[in-house]
Structure formats: C-alpha cells, structure tokens
Amino acid sequence: MGLDFSVVPEYAHFLWLGVVWTSIVTVAAAVLAFFAGILFALVVLYAPRLVAYPVRLFMWLFMGTPLLLQLFLIYFGLGQIGIDVPALLAGIIGLGLHFAVYNADVVRAGIVAVDGGQNEAARSLGLSRLQSFTHVIVPQAVRNVTPPLGNNLIALLKDSALVSVLGVTELVHGAQLAISETYRPFEFYIVAAVLYYALNLILEAGLRLVERKVEATR
Amino acid sequence: MDFDLMLRVTPFFVAAAWVTVQISALSLALGLAMGAIGAALRLARSRLLRVLGTAYVSIFRGTPCLIQLFVLYFGGPQVGINLDPFAAGVIGLGLNIGAYMTESIRGALVAVERGQTEAARSLGLSRFQALREVVLPQAARLMIRPLGVNSVALIKGSALVSTISVVELTYTAQRYIGSTYKPFEMFAIAAVLYMIIVYGAARAVAWLDARYAIE
Numbered sequence: 001m002g003l004d005f006s007v008v009p010e011y012a013h014f015l016w017l018g019v020v021w022t023s024i025v026t027v028a029a030a031v032l033a034f035f036a037g038i039l040f041a042l043v044v045l046y047a048p049r050l051v052a053y054p055v056r057l058f059m060w061l062f063m064g065t066p067l068l069l070q071l072f073l074i075y076f077g078l079g080q081i082g083i084d085v086p087a088l089l090a091g092i093i094g095l096g097l098h099f100a101v102y103n104a105d106v107v108r109a110g111i112v113a114v115d116g117g118q119n120e121a122a123r124s125l126g127l128s129r130l131q132s133f134t135h136v137i138v139p140q141a142v143r144n145v146t147p148p149l150g151n152n153l154i155a156l157l158k159d160s161a162l163v164s165v166l167g168v169t170e171l172v173h174g175a176q177l178a179i180s181e182t183y184r185p186f187e188f189y190i191v192a193a194v195l196y197y198a199l200n201l202i203l204e205a206g207l208r209l210v211e212r213k214v215e216a217t218r
Numbered sequence: 219m220d221f222d223l224m225l226r227v228t229p230f231f232v233a234a235a236w237v238t239v240q241i242s243a244l245s246l247a248l249g250l251a252m253g254a255i256g257a258a259l260r261l262a263r264s265r266l267l268r269v270l271g272t273a274y275v276s277i278f279r280g281t282p283c284l285i286q287l288f289v290l291y292f293g294g295p296q297v298g299i300n301l302d303p304f305a306a307g308v309i310g311l312g313l314n315i316g317a318y319m320t321e322s323i324r325g326a327l328v329a330v331e332r333g334q335t336e337a338a339r340s341l342g343l344s345r346f347q348a349l350r351e352v353v354l355p356q357a358a359r360l361m362i363r364p365l366g367v368n369s370v371a372l373i374k375g376s377a378l379v380s381t382i383s384v385v386e387l388t389y390t391a392q393r394y395i396g397s398t399y400k401p402f403e404m405f406a407i408a409a410v411l412y413m414i415i416v417y418g419a420a421r422a423v424a425w426l427d428a429r430y431a432i433e
Binding site for chain 1: 277280281282283284285286288289292293294296297374375376377378380381387388391392395399400401402405408409412413416417
C-alpha cells in the first residue's frame, strides 16, 4: 500500500473543522492559563499562608505529573463528583490549568527578578505599596515575563493535540475521522502535522510582534 | 477514598511505572545522541548539513509530539516501517526530544566565548583539538541545566505513548479509571509514582548542576 495524497482534498472538511477547533481550544485555554497563572503567582507571593499553601500544593502536583493524566482526572473526576462537563470544556479546563501552573511560575519569577531596590526607592518617594507595585514593579515584570509566556503559549498550541484523547474534534481527531473512512493514517497525520506547523508559524509571528511592542516600552 | 482498592491495584501501577522509567531512559539516550548529531549539523561548515540540522529541529519542535508518534506508529506500516508500540514510543519520543536537546547543546557550544577557540588555535591546537580540549569541557557544564530540564520534561511527555497502547503508567491509570470509576484514587496512585520519578530526576539534575556547573 503506497502513499496517495490525492484522497486528502475530498476529506479536507474534517481537517478544516479540526483547525478551527484547535484554534478555539488553544485560545480559550490560553486565556484561562493567562489569568489563572497571574492569580496563582500573586497568591503564592502575597497571600497569607493558609491560602498560598493549597495553591503551591496544586502547582507542585500539576508540575510533577503529565498533562494527559491531568486531562483524564478532570474529565472523569468531575463526572465522579456529579459535575458532568462536555469533553470540550474538560479539555479547555485541563489545558488551561496545566499551563496556568507553568505561567504562574514564570510570573512569580518575573516579579521576584525585579530588583528589591526598585520597590524601596518607590516607597521612599512616597508611593503606597499598591502604587509601587502597579507603577514600578509590574511594568518591569511585564518585560521579564513576555518571552517565556510566549514560549508557554507555543507549547500550549502543540499540547492542545492531547484533548483528542477525550474525543474533542480538534485537528488530531479530525484527521482520525478522515482516516477511519480512508484507512490512510500516514497521509492524514502528515497533513495534520503540516497544518500544526502553519498554525505554529502564525503564532510565532504574532508573538514576535507583541515582544517588539513590549520591548519598545523600555 | 477507597483505600482497600488502592492497595490492591498499586502493584500493577508500580510495574507500569517501571515501564515509564524504561521508556524514559531509552528515549533519553536516543534523544541525547540525536541532540549531539543535530548540534554538529547545525554548526557544520557545509551549508547543506546546516540546513538539514535546522530542518530537523524546526519540524520536530514545530509539530505536536503526539502527531509524530501517530505518523510513526500508525503511518509507518504504509512506508514499510513496522514497529511494536514500545519501539515506536522510544523512537518517537527520542526523535522529538532530540530536537530540543540539539538546541540546548548548540546553545551551550556557542555560549563558550569565541576568544577561547581563537586562543587555542593560536597556541597551535587543531580545530578538533580546540573543540575537544577547550570548548567542550566548558560547554558540558553549561549544558547540564538545559539538558536536565529537557530530560524531566521527557518523563512527563512519555505519558503520550499510552495513546499507541504502550502499557505504562498513564495507560494503566486510564484503564483502571475506566474499570473502577474511581478517577481520584487512580490519579492519586499514578501521581505519587510520577512525582517520585519526576522530582527524583529533577533532584539528580540539580545535584549534577551544583557539582559541575560554573558560577
């Protein structure tokens, strides 16, 4: 059985559907990961221990285990405690929380990396603690965290492929639907890989633009 | 929490964790070898070799590892590559992490100051001698941390081979979640075993780094 890519156009609609849903899952999970990541970082840095410790425990747990396992936990675990979520939502929550933990680590490090003297100088000039944080620390931290957060986003796009195991019809599962009708795994997985590569290039170009904007504020 | 059930299934999880360790170790060895080859290509004098090295890194880092495994395992037979799940898992994971290793090794090599090579060359060492005696010993220490980070990521990434039916830790957890409907219990066992392996490896890397790194 040789290779025959001529069957691909006939089933292209599965792949387009996959591209659309991969994009939706990635964007939704990225938004969750961004805001939850900042929240976790602030909690770990500034909240009282009683609140910070559970978050740290959660981060430690999610950094030490594979995403795939976490997706199974969230999908089947929510079902067990009586919350029936559709696979799509479970996938977005799982991806989002997984990368929130990595983002939190980046944001925490980005804030800590701002020199302590900056805060002291701001306070001695009469700024309140909050003013010092929002006007002095944050603008510098943003420059620290933008490149690593971008790397996490690129990793998220690729890892969104994993939600296919829950049955979400994103790009991998779209290719699988085409394969189940044509029995041509090589062709469709290669085409899916090319589409991921294209999405990745678009995302990287977008991130370069953002980085240049952030760098220009220096 | 059903502790009785957890106690009964734990031996199966431990056996599966051993498979995870084996897969990780073998694909790490392949990944390091690919990383060394990839870095040599990326830094080669021949343009063709450099393009080859860049293509390798770009393709394997630009697409999901899951798709790479599927192309190899499900698509392989169409082009005459018939691998059992374990072999496909090791090769797929190894080729994927090798692309990341390539960048870490290349990064460490170019981070060694150029003057070092120039000084070695002006002292009469050949290009190869300068690389082996002067650049590599310094680069090796710079590599420990990034290669270690990749290795720890590889252990977690090895869960992906469960999708091509390698009976490792995640596969086993998934099977028992399906048959017992106790996701939290099964996750807890698998999580403890993963964290022993992952944080154990991370500690080993930190030790190596502290022992040999410059600074």
